Amino acid sequence: MHYTGSRSALATLALSIAASSLFMPEAYAADPDTAAHRLARMQQDTAARPAVLIEGKKSAFFCANCHGEAGISRYPEVPNLAGQHPAYVLGQMDAFLTGKRKDEFMEGLMKVLSERDKAAIALHYAAAPVVPTTAPGPRAAEGGKLFATLCARCHQPDARGGEAFPRLAGQQREYIRLSLKRYLSQTGGRLYAPMTAAVTQLGANNIDAMADYLSGLE
Numbered sequence: 001m002h003y004t005g006s007r008s009a010l011a012t013l014a015l016s017i018a019a020s021s022l023f024m025p026e027a028y029a030a031d032p033d034t035a036a037h038r039l040a041r042m043q044q045d046t047a048a049r050p051a052v053l054i055e056g057k058k059s060a061f062f063c064a065n066c067h068g069e070a071g072i073s074r075y076p077e078v079p080n081l082a083g084q085h086p087a088y089v090l091g092q093m094d095a096f097l098t099g100k101r102k103d104e105f106m107e108g109l110m111k112v113l114s115e116r117d118k119a120a121i122a123l124h125y126a127a128a129p130v131v132p133t134t135a136p137g138p139r140a141a142e143g144g145k146l147f148a149t150l151c152a153r154c155h156q157p158d159a160r161g162g163e164a165f166p167r168l169a170g171q172q173r174e175y176i177r178l179s180l181k182r183y184l185s186q187t188g189g190r191l192y193a194p195m196t197a198a199v200t201q202l203g204a205n206n207i208d209a210m211a212d213y214l215s216g217l218e
């Protein structure tokens with residue numbers, strides 16, 4: 001099914017899941033412990049890790065429709081979550097929840113997740129291996145040079161990011177393109193001034209080169 005069509009079908013499904021309380025929204029209401037606290041505890045408790053990962057995979061069954069079972073997404077405009085930093089993933093879930101980052105479907109969906117679901121899902125995807133979905137594009141070498149000068153200081157020289165900076169290595173080429181254009185034009189549902197500055201320096205005509213480079217990395 002095409003992405004746009006599947007999205008509206010899935011929106012209906014998400015609502016019925018919420019209604020049947022499979023995601024247990026009342027647990028969220030009764031539990032003031034935030035996902036970030038849970039994540040920190042789950043990360044420390046290595047003995048409980050295998051059980052948490054199984055739980056996260058189960059809780060992510062609905063997400064898998066778009067983001068893939070192991071975090072390699074099924075549509076070019078949907079970001080991979082494999083190998084993404086759990087703190088970054090949680091931060092974005094909260095940004096959708098508060099409406100700071102705008103995407104009608106994701107904003108609605110985040111409301112049906114409990115704090116425990118969010119932490120377990122973030123850990124499940126973080127542990128998934130990154131598999132580049134494409135070979136480096138035609139302008140990858142050019143993109144690599146630009147990355148080292150303009151982006152590596154935050155996203156790290158290997159583009160694998162860190163706590164506060166998203167991993168870009170192996171990300172979907174089309175999603176990278178869309179994201180960079182959105183930061184540049186400041187018209188999309190996501191604003192972050194340092195990224196607008198970085199993409200302005202990069203220049204609109206080098207966005208393709210950057211996407212060619214990053215999507216082919218591991």
Ligand code: HEC
Nearest residue numbers: 006007010062063065066077078079089092093103106121
């Ligand atoms: C219908 C398809 C669809 C489903 C189902 C879906 N997502 Fe998404 N998700 C998207 C799209 C599209 C984006 C990118 C939105 C944008 O461009 O801002 C996204 C973005 C995200 C991001 C931000 C990633 C980044 O790199 O910044 C996170 C985190 C996320 N989704 C988590 C989830 C979780 C957790 C679930 C399941 C509870 C889920 N998504 C279900 C389509 C989906």
Ligand code: HEC
Nearest residue numbers: 150151154164165166176179191192194195198199202210
């Ligand atoms: C000052 C630090 C900084 C610099 C320099 C920087 N970034 Fe970012 N980048 C970030 C942060 C932080 C985010 C997440 C911001 C948000 O929540 O919108 C981000 C988000 C992104 C995203 C969206 C990722 C996703 O999963 O949604 C892409 C793509 C990206 N950066 C690419 C680049 C490229 C390419 C460059 C160089 C031209 C660059 N960044 C330079 C800090 C930086």
